[in-house]
Amino acid sequence: MAAINRDDVAHLARLAHIEMSAEELDRMAVELAVIVDSVKSVSEAAGDDVPATSHPIPLTNVFREDVVGHTFTAEQALSGAPDAYENRFKVPAILDEG
């Protein structure tokens, strides 16, 4: 299995929307390489015949009655927002105009 390198970390940081300095990328690449190396054995532990467990105590079809339940008011929903305008979340430009 391929080791994780600095370019991988830079790519992953972009995907995860975390801006990282050059120093941070250097450090994180070294730390993550150690961690990834230590978890590698997991990929050899189980054969193809072993089913995956996504949920420790499986429940299926957890539904509720189709009735209107509790909802937040717009004021409550916006109470922690960094910026709001006329009952909406306000954000900077969605698209880069350039």
Place this chain on the structure above:
Amino acid sequence: MTELKNELIRHSAADLAAKLAAREVTAVEVTQAHLDRIADVDGQVNAFLHVNSEEALAVAAEVDAARAAGGAAAEELHALAGVPIAVKDLIVTIGQPTTAGSKILEGWHSPYDATVVKKLRAAKMPILGKTNLDEFAMGSSTEHSAYGPTRNPWDLDRIPGGSGGGSAAAVAAFEAPLALGTDTGGSIRQPGAVTGTVGVKPTYGAVSRYGAIAMASSLDQIGPVSRTVLDSALLQEVIGGHDPFDSTSLTDPFNDLVAAARVGNVAGMKIGIVKELHGEGYQAGVENRFNESLQLLKDAGAEIVEVSCPNLKYALGAYYLIMPSEVSSNLAKFDGVRFGMRVLPKDGPMTIERVMGATRAAGFGDEVKRRIILGTYALSAGYYDAYYGSAQKVRTLIQRDFDAAFAKADVLISPTAPTTAFKLGEKLDDPLAMYLNDVATIPANLAGIPGLSLPGGLADEDGLPVGIQLLAPARQDARLYRVGAVLETMLEEKWGGPMLAQAPELSSASTTAGGSN
């Protein structure tokens, strides 16, 4: 007055409940005694991120009024009404800030209460405040909190465990008789072990997680923190039960926990030593106290058997793939739009994508960033099957190992953590060494089974607390309380009182300031 208050804070929750019911003390006196203790010692311990004095005293006064009025109002009171409690700051509360130990949520107030908080309010338990934790519950020492580490009341230069070090230290330092924690890989049990307190991770789904800020949804569980096994049973019965707001919540009743803590015998029970969860890698003093507890249980008539769970050697690896994967998804919501901080990029185009990048860079600490990147990696195309997929298969193997073990034993036993509390800063630069603290607690989260940690004595080499962990099959939380209470009684007989009576006295702020009353 000082003496009376000093005595009040040392009572268990069960004893306080009895004294309140008998009207020997008032809920306001009990709550004020704990608030005074917080004012006195929390400058040193830093267990609390927020103290909720006004509301706590108002709730206590309501309880006192209901008791004084008598009749139906008094009869309707919950047994724990008026017994104060601290809440881990990962659990949302109306009227108090919730930070999750992160800068990204500094000053944020939730518009709703977690289900467990609603239950505390319904029981009229005064909420003393919110306790410190590693950022978003990621860590084993509270050193990853953006608001400074909590210190271990046994030795202020040492870690109180994590992520729920604040809840455990608050209870160990007599700042609260009870607290709530959350346990994803050991965050209730490992702090319990290193602070000499009791902590329980219930069966996955036994307690609603609605309102606990999610870290890893297939592993997270809310549970009780206390100084006695009975107190944890009492608290789990308050917070447990089915909740339609959490789709993983179980419908099983879990109402036999307090009764189990009062059974008082383990004769004929089979208790399994897990071969892979002690010995090599465990501190000698931890191993000695563990063996001592085994002998006591044998003396009480339990049969000790050895079991093997060979796939536990993959548990830590599987956990460090599954947990960060779920973290990377759960923490995507902190985007500088809906709640929390927003940081604008210093230069360049002001797009939402760049605002997110700058916000998350400034708002998250190193450990959170590490786990998000690791999770993003494990879930990325080309690696998904080898990492996340394999880890989920390991989960199946570990569940099968536990099934086989529980065919031979009613409960399993191990040390809770491989070492006693280490020094602050000692493992901060070595993430892998930090992760190893949870080697004995992680398997229960992967399998969804319940686990309890109780004080097992002090290690010979450093005089610091050792935790003993009990594990039971899913839905059999009652067995933990039954065996835990018996072991606790035998150990306390041996020590001549509770283990925390041996903890050093914390100097009081009023004393150190030169004042005296």
